[in-house]
Amino acid sequence: MTRDSISTAQLRDLVSRYDLSGPRYTSYPTAPHFAPDFAPAQWLNAQAQSRQSGRPLSLYFHLPFCQSLCYYCGCNKVVTHNRARVDQYLNSLEKELQIQAQLAGEQRRVTQIHWGGGTPTYLSHEHMRYLMALTREYFFVPRDGSAELAIEIHPGQTELETLKVLRQLGFNRLSMGVQDFAPEVQAAVNRYNTYEDVEALIAYARELRFGSLNMDLIYGLPRQTPASFAQTLKTVIALRPDRLSLFNYAHMPRQIKSQRLINESELPTAEQKLSIFNRAVQQLSDAGYRHIGMDHFALEGDSLVQAQRDGRLQRNFQGYSTGAECDLIGLGVSSISSVGNAYWQNHKSIKDYAVALATGQLPIERGITLSRDDEIRRWAINEILCHYRLNFAALEARFGLQVSHYFSAELEQLEMLQGDNLVQVGTEELAVTPLGKMVVRRIAMVFDRYLQGQALQYSKVI
Template sequence: MTVVTTELLRRFDVPGPRYTSYPTADRFVEAFGEEEYVLALQQRRVGSVGKAMPLSLYVHIPFCQSLCYYCACNKIITRHPERAEVYLRYLSREIDLHTAHCGVGQQVSQLHFGGGTPTFLSDEGLRELMAMLKRSFTLVPGGEYSIEVDPRTVDESRLALLAELGFNRLSFGVQDFDPEVQKAVHRVQPAEQVFSLIESSRRLGFESVNVDLIYGLPRQTPESFERTLGQVSELRPDRIALYAYAHLPERFKAQRRIITAELPMASAKLSMLAQALEVFEGAGYVYVGMDHFALPQDSLAVAKRQGRLHRNFQGYSTQPDCDLIGLGVSAIGRIGATYSQNVKTLDEYYDAINQGRLPIARGLALTKDDLVRRSVIMALMCQGEVLFEPMEAAWLIDFRSYFEPELQQLEEMAGQGLVKLADDGVQVTELGWYFVRGVAMAFDKYLQANRNRARFSRII
């Protein structure tokens, strides 16, 4: 087992991107709008890539029945289910606007419902949404079809419906099992409820069940979090996503309800992370990278062993790198060498679609330098190494001269045992996997000015 010291954790406790994309979403500009996005869709339709490469779909369901104080997602708190019915009608129209440009029946190998709370939708609403998607796209066998689940909104019969609709992966938002922590963040859900739901998920045959945890929440202590870690180990989900809570009340209004004095000290937070690494690896989990753990037989762990790991806006994936269509308010997409994001409010979203427009608010057309750096960062994040010769052949660059300052920056990390620098490439060490965001940051030209770093959560 790799020993990760609290001293090393403290050294890398700095803000940084999660690199679900490069450049990151804070670089998107309003100069990229619907016209540029439509052109990218049309180019995909006529190009050979569009015919051969399956799509990924992301659908954002913004509604929640109650507010979780830690939440930084784009959400709408409501007790009125009819609001979702209206939203589904507009989603259907947005899908039609897409297929008018990219064609009906394009193959999809990855689908993810996020939020908000996707399971806010009624059974009828979930059926309606899946029917819309299947009318317009072809969901291929063997794909990853996942949905985020609030345990408070489902029972075994609803899980059975999700299986019937074609979902094969579930992600349960747990965050912490301690009752006091749950009260402090306004998300009370008994551990027994989660245990029962995951047992039902296994009986129903879901291929993979993920549990989300957060450390650094109010009223959490190393002792209380150790109990949660023990319960999660007993629960034994296929995957675990362990996130650091980023307290940014100036940006996220919900977090203003958290009592700052109840947040754990930085030293306690680092202790919780060190505990988690020790407990999960001791329980047999593979550290996939970037907060993700998986059982050895899970497809994510297998993909890492075989060098087939990929990364997109939903995090790590076993699916090959592919274009992504984002549907719904605030959804982010990627088509070819472009990124795009929808408007963030329902009023703007409905208004755009009523005008017959795709609701693009901003985006980015990537430069060659962006593409080169993206390939390097994703190689580090997914394969843990960058080989110079393939990069030089693909991008017609001399790697050592192109990235001379970046390689000099990595020399300090090499001295810390995080990377190995060789004549033919850069390799992330076993220890370095725990700090791979920090390694990738060396190649991010937008972070060279320190003022940009404050926009991100801390990497530990």
């Protein structure tokens, strides 16, 4: 299972032309375009439509606490040793669960749960049991294993006994934030976990019959080289996780204070980063992993691969997901919900989040109701990012439009990308080339109306 080779000259040319900033498209419109004047009537209407549709739900819980600071991290996090803060936070989460359950409909069926952070395994076993009990009290979570229950773990700070507790609670998917095995890279970003840590957790997780194991790696970290990252990836491949995410490190020290602790002179160049990713794609392809999209890879038997084949794959706030038929309710500080034709985000401050819930209000800070144009472009961008193609006939049939007219300006822009061998555009579809997959975010940006004339801060495409 190999792909067309990409030469050093092609990589260098990509950097010279496309080393620019752009969204990761975990939503469209993206979060910077959510508005603070998002009225209660808007989210109430979206909730009512969702309730009437009976669509299954996906629940995301943001658990922001960490016991140490990873310098690269851009997540909403709270580094603290004061465990009493968890009790206070769970009290607020219970209030939010209760309100959301009332709006969603009594005992609404949940087919996906994801605990993210922060470091969800910062919670004690008692806290974990309590939160899952609350969730099952307010929502219907099947106990037969049919629902996907996933959690992010820090392998350097997770005990084997914790995996046993998680399995008892119904979790069947683990995502390990490995990032890099090279000691010099770990020291540069203050994120430590050994190979032995990871190997022991994976062995026990398989003994406990977790259904899927994912590993997160980050390329572009300080002191990384193409050779060092290839060695990390070789080690990871030998452990044979079901899925892999290779995230592109976004160095944005103006927005993310912790990144100011990173020595910028030790960061790889854009050309080196692209070389790291190009080599990694080839390594994973040779090892039997399918390049799902952007930064996600999976073995052929994984549900992500099947969802892609079935046309059910989607991008959401956790990356790639099989839950295209679900409405997503985000719970906890800074969480984002995607319900029907609306997005909204909770307060980013724990204090503001708690105060809103203490007064019986949902802690919504901003949001947006999608226009028809938003829905059209969201679908087109999702097709490009999830399937590396955009079928024009399907788009026209779904939305009752004529592609050559509606996207006339976009088709002109695509001519330049076609000249650079990033896409092939015919009368029936747009198809992303192997070279284009390296910068697929740039291709999706063609269809983003909100980027026109905007000067927003996004991470680099490369």
